[in-house]
Amino acid sequence: MFDLDRWREIFQSMGKNKLRTILSGFTITFAIMLFTILLGMGNGLKNTFSSFFERDAENAIFIWPNRTTKAYKGFQSGRRIEFKNEDVDFIKENYPGQFTGLIRRNQRSMEVSYKNEKSNYQVIAVDPDIQFIEKASPVAGRFINQLDLNKKSKTIAIGRMVEKDLFPKGISAVGKYVNVGGLAFKVIGVFSDPGGDNEERFAYIPITTSQMIYGNNDKVDQINLLYNPDMSIEEAVAFGNKMRRDFKKRHNVAPTDQRGIRVLNRAEMAQGTGQVSGALDMIVIIISIGTLIAGIVGISNIMVYIVKERTKELGIRKALGAKPSSIITMILFEALFITSFAGYFGLLIGTGVLEFAAPRLEKYFIKDPSVDSGIIIFATILLMISGIIAGYLPARRAAKIKPIVALRDD
Amino acid sequence: MIKIKGLHKSYPMGKDSLHVLKGLDLHIKEGEFVSIMGSSGSGKSTLLNIVGLLDIHDVGEYHLNGQLIEKLDEKKAAILRNKFLGFVFQSFNLISYKTALENVALPLYYAGVNRKERLKTALDYLDKVGLKEWANHLPNELSGGQKQRVAIARALVTKPKVVLADEPTGALDSTTTDSVMDLLKEINDEGMTVFVITHEEEVAEQTKRIVRLKDGVIISDEVTNPKVLA
Numbered sequence: 001m002f003d004l005d006r007w008r009e010i011f012q013s014m015g016k017n018k019l020r021t022i023l024s025g026f027t028i029t030f031a032i033m034l035f036t037i038l039l040g041m042g043n044g045l046k047n048t049f050s051s052f053f054e055r056d057a058e059n060a061i062f063i064w065p066n067r068t069t070k071a072y073k074g075f076q077s078g079r080r081i082e083f084k085n086e087d088v089d090f091i092k093e094n095y096p097g098q099f100t101g102l103i104r105r106n107q108r109s110m111e112v113s114y115k116n117e118k119s120n121y122q123v124i125a126v127d128p129d130i131q132f133i134e135k136a137s138p139v140a141g142r143f144i145n146q147l148d149l150n151k152k153s154k155t156i157a158i159g160r161m162v163e164k165d166l167f168p169k170g171i172s173a174v175g176k177y178v179n180v181g182g183l184a185f186k187v188i189g190v191f192s193d194p195g196g197d198n199e200e201r202f203a204y205i206p207i208t209t210s211q212m213i214y215g216n217n218d219k220v221d222q223i224n225l226l227y228n229p230d231m232s233i234e235e236a237v238a239f240g241n242k243m244r245r246d247f248k249k250r251h252n253v254a255p256t257d258q259r260g261i262r263v264l265n266r267a268e269m270a271q272g273t274g275q276v277s278g279a280l281d282m283i284v285i286i287i288s289i290g291t292l293i294a295g296i297v298g299i300s301n302i303m304v305y306i307v308k309e310r311t312k313e314l315g316i317r318k319a320l321g322a323k324p325s326s327i328i329t330m331i332l333f334e335a336l337f338i339t340s341f342a343g344y345f346g347l348l349i350g351t352g353v354l355e356f357a358a359p360r361l362e363k364y365f366i367k368d369p370s371v372d373s374g375i376i377i378f379a380t381i382l383l384m385i386s387g388i389i390a391g392y393l394p395a396r397r398a399a400k401i402k403p404i405v406a407l408r409d410d
Numbered sequence: 411m412i413k414i415k416g417l418h419k420s421y422p423m424g425k426d427s428l429h430v431l432k433g434l435d436l437h438i439k440e441g442e443f444v445s446i447m448g449s450s451g452s453g454k455s456t457l458l459n460i461v462g463l464l465d466i467h468d469v470g471e472y473h474l475n476g477q478l479i480e481k482l483d484e485k486k487a488a489i490l491r492n493k494f495l496g497f498v499f500q501s502f503n504l505i506s507y508k509t510a511l512e513n514v515a516l517p518l519y520y521a522g523v524n525r526k527e528r529l530k531t532a533l534d535y536l537d538k539v540g541l542k543e544w545a546n547h548l549p550n551e552l553s554g555g556q557k558q559r560v561a562i563a564r565a566l567v568t569k570p571k572v573v574l575a576d577e578p579t580g581a582l583d584s585t586t587t588d589s590v591m592d593l594l595k596e597i598n599d600e601g602m603t604v605f606v607i608t609h610e611e612e613v614a615e616q617t618k619r620i621v622r623l624k625d626g627v628i629i630s631d632e633v634t635n636p637k638v639l640a
Binding site: 004005008009012013016017312313315316317318319320321322323324325326399400402403404407 | 459462464465484485488489491492493497499503504505506507508512516517519520521524525564568
């Protein structure tokens with residue numbers, strides 16, 4: 001297959017017809033470059049979009065009480081609904097198997113201090129499953145566990161940023177005591193959270209400890225749960241809606257009251273984001289395909305023109321003894337070489353532009369714009385194939401033309 | 411070398427067809443220097459194209475080098491052209507982006523000769539036509555006469571059986587015409603069969619045999635005066 005002489009002929013033909021070579025290559029380079037950039041931008045938009053939601057578990061449902069806005073069953077509107085431990089028990093009893101994590105959550109802003117350093121943080125009293133809802137993971141020590149809850153111990157897991165704020169550099173917070181609202185809590189672990197700095201300025205304490213210390217009651221501000229990930233999105237949405245209805249009934253809230261019981265269901269959001277990112281995908285695909293088609297049309301035109309322009313030369317070659325097959329291979333190899341080389345060049349420029357522009361694009365909601373190399377290779381191969389097809393048809397026609405006809409073509 | 415019997419050729423022209431060659435008989439032996447004379451439309455170019463395997467005939471027999479030419483596909487024709495025939499055209503038909511040397515070497519490329527051998531042989535032939543010094547010049551740097559001599563070197567480089575020249579001096583002035591004709595005569599003297607198509611008396615007179623065509627038939631076939639032969 002590899003024939004040095006043939007390639008020498010092809011390179012000479014390309015080298016001596018630089019303008020023609022550059023023009024045909026430019027079409028491909030430009031098409032692949034645009035394709036890369038558009039696809040990269042589209043992916044960047046999608047990345048931004050999904051990063052809004054990745055800080056917490058995708059299968060979380062948040063339920064919290066609020067004031068009613070409608071009078072119902074003899075209760076006046078404006079009544080404050082409150083959750084208690086028994087509301088959590090109600091979930092455990094009524095929806096077995098439908099959730100994989102369940103927590104109570106009482107959140108307060110409190111002053112936390114260590115030695116002379118102090119600051120206000122969100123101190124959240126929770127059950128241990130919170131780490132799965134927040135996707136928090138310990139970087140040192142451990143998270144609060146069931147034993148802490150049972151013993152109602154004064155232990156605290158602090159976020160990475162809390163440690164950084166309060167503790168001198170190089171000193172681990174684990175095992176130290178911090179002052180939380182006037183009481184000493186033992187730091188049992190430091191965690192990181194994909195929610196970023198904001199959520200790494202949280203600190204978690206056992207809910208039982210909190211209920212005992214702050215008011216000695218069994219109030220619950222918010223219930224978080226993780227629905228069973230085996231559920232489909234639709235089932236999860238239905239599950240959330242059923243809980244909303246059941247809780248309204250339980251707390252005598254009018255079924256039409258929008259505020260008395262609030263439910264935030266990730267599944268509902270996923271439905272929405274699925275639609276938006278599907279639409280984004282469609283837009284990106286349509287634009288990319290359009291660009292590729294423009295490239296294909298461009299290279300086809302140029303190949304037709306090239307063969308037309310070379311008709312006479314091909315006639316001379318035939319008169320001198322060139323077989324039709326050698327005419328066809330000569331033109332096809334040239335087309336193939338130009339398209340693959342130019343395609344690769346376009347890819348380099350495109351990724352270069354993305355790389356260069358990436359930091360400048362974040363304010364336009366484009367994050368990490370990048371393109372799957374498989375797609376680019378696919379696009380280049382597509383353009384190569386179209387270059388070959390576009391070159392083959394006129395090349396075959398040229399190879400079939402009788403040399404006298406070609407030679408007459410002045 | 412070339413043996414033609416009852417050759418007919420017509421071209422479709424819309425609904426009708428144009429009958430160009432109307433039963434030619436011609437026999438050219440090895441080493442002859444023949445010119446075909448005729449005004450335009452006499453069929454002389456058609457005859458050359460058929461003899462040169464650039465076109466196919468309708469009826470009749472054509473033997474080239476003892477081989478009956480029939481059912482010729484493009485590939486076979488290409489091989490035969492490369493092996494047996496050398497072409498010289500009125501408009502030279504050199505490839506513009508190749509140097510004189512590369513143009514001469516091109517038929518050897520299609521004959522499958524390796525590059526080193528090709529360039530060496532091509533240079534020998536350029537030397538033979540007196541253009542060794544111009545080997546690395548592009549066609550547009552050469553005069554008309556020089557271009558035609560390059561074309562002749564190219565026609566000879568594969569050591570063909572027949573050199574076919576289609577109005578080889580049509581684009582040249584009288585001085586260069588003479589030098590090109592001298593070159594063709596010289597080739598002929600070395601034993602090469604040369605077949606020239608022309609409408610110029612002066613050119614035809616320098617060949618050894620003149621075949622006159624008119625309206626697709628041969629009207630005369632004569633050996634020219636011995637003075638030229640000598």
